[in-house]
Amino acid sequence: MVCGTASDAGKSHVVSGLCRLLARRGISVAPFKAQNMALNSFVTAGGHEIGRAQAAQALAAGVEPDVAMNPILLKPTGERTSQVVVMGRPVDHMEAAVYHDHKPRLLGVVLDALAHLRDRHEVVICEGAGNPAEINLLDRDIVNLRVAAEGRMRAIVDRVFPVEDAAAAFDYMAGSGKFGKVLLAF
Numbered sequence: 001m002v003c004g005t006a007s008d009a010g011k012s013h014v015v016s017g018l019c020r021l022l023a024r025r026g027i028s029v030a031p032f033k034a035q036n037m038a039l040n041s042f043v044t045a046g047g048h049e050i051g052r053a054q055a056a057q058a059l060a061a062g063v064e065p066d067v068a069m070n071p072i073l074l075k076p077t078g079e080r081t082s083q084v085v086v087m088g089r090p091v092d093h094m095e096a097a098v099y100h101d102h103k104p105r106l107l108g109v110v111l112d113a114l115a116h117l118r119d120r121h122e123v124v125i126c127e128g129a130g131n132p133a134e135i136n137l138l139d140r141d142i143v144n145l146r147v148a149a150e151g152r153m154r155a156i157v158d159r160v161f162p163v164e165d166a167a168a169a170f171d172y173m174a175g176s177g178k179f180g181k182v183l184l185a186f
Contacts, residue, residue: 001148003128012053015127019061022123030117031057033127034110034143035072037082048088049073063121071113072106072142074099087113103140107150110142114151126153160185 002018004011015031022029031054042055048067058065067088074082080096086109094102117124130137132144141147160183161169173182 001126001128001144001153003132003144005131007130011127012057015125016053016057016060018125019057022125023060023062027123028063028121029061029123029125030063030066030121031061031069031127032114032117032124033070033129034114034147035074035129036070037074037076037129039076041073041075041085044088046088049085049090050088057125057127066117068113068116071109100137100140103142107142107146110147111150114147126151158182 002011002014015033019029019031033051033054036051036053038051038053040052041049042052042065043049044055044065044067046067050065050067050070051073054070055065058069071087073085073088075085076082077093081093082096082099083090084092084094084099084102086106114124114126126147128148129143132141138145147153159169159172161172163184163186166184169182169184
């Protein structure tokens with residue numbers, strides 16, 4: 001799962017690049033983002049709405065965009081309301097608080113869509129949403145850490161530094177050439 005520190009941090013671009021890289025190496029790959037918020041959508045060949053970013057990622061992967069690549073799409077309709085699109089079909093307009101309470105019922109849809117893609121592709125590159133460490137959203141998470149845990153995704157650890165070497169860890173992170181998490185061990 002590709003995570004970032006905020007929305008618009010570049011996760012979608014990283015997923016597109018990884019999809020293209022793997023596709024060029026002959027690996028069957030597909031993108032996946034459990035929930036996306038976007039005003040505009042892409043309509044799949046099957047007539048389902050998904051986020052345009054996931055459609056572009058599918059094209060980078062050399063595969064047909066599929067509704068399972070973005071099972072939940074939120075299309076803003078006001079300051080705190082969105083049209084909720086589940087598996088490519090509009091199901092309701094909801095205020096943010098109502099949707100937050102509704103999310104646990106959508107976890108099964110998300111995990112089924114992920115399983116569907118995993119059955120059809122060697123690799124599925126998952127994209128998180130926003131910041132996975134937003135503690136106010138963890139109890140109803142259906143996009144980031146809960147999907148990673150229930151989907152049995154493994155973290156990629158690039159390097160571990162003892163806590164005494166925190167300055168060296170920060171210098172390492174400022175450079176290039178790493179892939180994965182950089183950890184401090186206490």
